[in-house]
Amino acid sequence: MDYKNTVNLQDTSFPMRGDLAKREPQMLDKWTKQQRYQKIRQICAGRDKFILHDGPPYANGQLHIGHATNKVLKDIIIRSKTLAGFDAPYVPGWDCHGLPIELNIEKQFGKNLEPRDFRNKCREYANGQIEQQKSDFIRLGVLGDWDNPYKTMNFATEAGIVRALGEIYKNGYLFSGVKPVYWCIDCGSALAEAEVEYYDKQSPAIDVAFKAVDSQAVAAKFGVTLPADKSIYAVIWTTTPWTLPANQAICAGSEIEYALVATECDYIVVAKNLVEDALQRYSFIKDGQAIATIKGAELEHLRFEHPFYNRQVPMILGEHATDDAGTGLVHTAPAHGMDDYLVGVKYGLDLHNPVGNDGCYISTTEYFAGMNVFDANAEVIKLLTERQRLMNKTDITHSYPCCWRHKTKIIFRTTGQWFIGMDKQGNGGKTLREQANKAVDDTAFFPAWGRARLESMIGNRPDWCVSRQRQWGVPMTFFVHKETGELHPQSAEILEVVAQKIEVEGIDAWFELSADQLPEFNLADYVKLKDTLDVWFDSGTTHFTVVGTRPELQKSNLAAGEPAVDLYLEGSDQHRGWFQSSMLTGCAVNGNAPYKQLLTHGFVVDGNGRKMSKSLGNIVAPQQVISKYGADMLRLWVAATDYSGELSISDEILKRVSESYRRIRNTIRFLLSNINDFDITKDAVAIDEMVELDRYALAYVAQLQTRVNDELYPIYQFHLIVQELVGYCSEELGGFYLDVLKDRLYTSKADGHARRSAQTALYHITKALLGMLSPILAFTADEAWEVLERNSDDSTLFHTHHVVPAINDADSLLVKWSRLQEFRSLVLKELEEKRTGGLIGASLQAELVIHADSELYPLLASIGADLKFAYMVSKITLHQAESSSVEVKVSGAVKCERCWHYQDDIGGNEEHPTICGRCVENVTGVGEQRSYA
């Protein structure tokens, strides 16, 4: 007789190889047809909500691995919250306005399109990009409302952005002011940072003397008495002579040592470390001696004469003054430089800019009116020479900002802009900075250091300049007075009327609006503002425009001042971006943060920790990973990596990940195949009647569920979850429980108690395991779930986590069996020794003689005759002893043809002469009895 047919070798439709790249798209098709997202919404209706609000990627360009990582992390959270019993909707979004799209349209169609046509092209372009990115996101298995995502260019959203601006205006945070911007004379326009390139250019470098208003006072600071016929000059160095008409101060470094240098003519002041250099340049000085030095801080507020205007300028202090070049004293023209502007604001200097849009000085500029600024360099130098203020002139070549179109030098110009003030008291009496600081305190950060980062950024940031001079953006829908520049007194009302128009027609409604269409507002003396909003304002207000307007994203029981969103999750660069813009608008509109929790992940780098770049050739594209390994592999990589730092990816790393995947997948396959003939509704063994080892296995998996589902998912520590689950599959299941179980599953009677007990445990284990895996291995878990439930329409996400039946003596079983496992590893070591010695091959060839001490003996004895199954040998003899030890003997018995144990009772049954008594019972009787293992 061929006993192989009497052994319960099961099969399953769940294949060993995932073949994910090929099969995932088929699963996606099915899920889409089933409308799984919508179905989950129905199932979850009425539960407590968990809102993860999507930060919108920019609607331009191919998806890269960073996008993929971000979306996968979000999806893991959405799925884990769903399984944990929340209603967790996910509305993906896109950021649609802004310069990069404008530039693409310009590149494609030139600069001469009609504005409306131009904006339409931008809109079409953005939609095309969104469709591409969307299909990639869907391919990752990201579950969400893809048919109805939010776009910042949706008319309703555009209207919402205008309304958000209105709220901030009403709350008193918006004001107009001036700010330096990059300006290209050839374009006649401000440039964005992205449009600036740096080239080596030649500039005149001049040293200019500023005469002290009161030289004796300056000398006194140095502790020196000045001869009556001498004066003191502070010397500055500059490469932009044309900015001297706008000079309003001289800037010194407070910690830098400055020297008073006596020469045969007058006295000069320069940084001590630069005296020699300077004197070398000033060749007309034959004999110069530093006679005293003081710190820059001492010089503050001393006054000097402008070199050619009738103007006194102060000495001020600034961090940007250094003593490694020039004279250590910095010519300060607040109208023409960022540092100069900032320090100018601090000291209350005149910020007035004497240069017009055309790059020529305005008509009131003495000496230079109407002159182009670069032409003025030579004239300034000439005038300085006449006034005897020029100490030296040379030419230098240095890196200088240029327009990326014209490749010509750009200038800094202060221009009128709109700001959201950080330190301006709002109508509620608090400044935005105060409110934001408080809101940061109230926010939970994952990981914790995010707090310090956001805090320092909000603490240091200047006012937010929200106006842009662009076409593809949401307009600032204000009317300002022709003469005074004041906003119309009914601005709030006008804005709401305009918002309603935008809701219907989009932003063109504003650009094409003429004042006489709003007769009720008396706009005769007002002009329409042409500025658009910074795109960071668009995305920063999505808590208002999207979360605030979509019913599924709103919680019914929100307390006053409670953030509307549970979690924002983005890369660490967003501390300066979306996290911050959302925080500021949240505080400016509502007085509180829009989010309760902030989660940050690092950037993706290669296997050597280098950032990915074309030149290094180390870019890993998500599309490649998916087509080679499948989305679940990418998801497993994301989950297995500690995202709080950088995320490394490389071929080797992916190979290791796919090995982990294979381990998990094969474990699932073993589980499924061994419960293939098991029906929980008919075949289940009552918990109290189960074999002890099986009850232990249930206690173990329940404990693991607590760790994974209750401890780790809520704090988003997915890499620890992967460790736990891979370890579980390898050690606890593969290395112990399933290994031990094989004998019982295969050789005991198919529907006997012993096997059904094991299958009852395996069923619960599989269900619990798939639940824990499901947020990460979205495809694989549901693929297995369909097999397990014998229902191809079901999904893990249609349920909450499986509740494993409670085990009364769980704690003591866990302790007992972990001790038995410890001793088992000693047994295995002894067996291995005999194996290398050539005495045995399979462990069933061995018998054990165990001597156990008083602690161990009762444990082993309590397992009774089942102990040999736990240790997978053919026979065990147990003795109590002083100390514990194991002796391995080669069995002298005959091998049972069916169960491969070496037994003395083979041949005891005439009909079955080659099998043991246990097998005879399993083949012909009611099946063997097991109680413990």
Next chain:
RNA sequence: GCGGGGUUAAUUUAAUGGUAAAAUAGUGUUUUGAUAAAGCACAGUUAUAGGUUCGAUUCCUGUACCCCGUACCA
């Protein structure tokens, strides 16, 4: 330059002021009833230099390298 973060076996990750651990890879081996699989055994690690300490991978300081953000080059 400044602010924030990081560096544990070949790879991904643990842990602790007191012998540094797991998985995967590697080597050897067993089984051929998880077989493009599984079991077992073996081997291998705290970036670097100091400091505090009886004892430091852990706490502190410096250095190197890497990542994110930001400034400047008048």
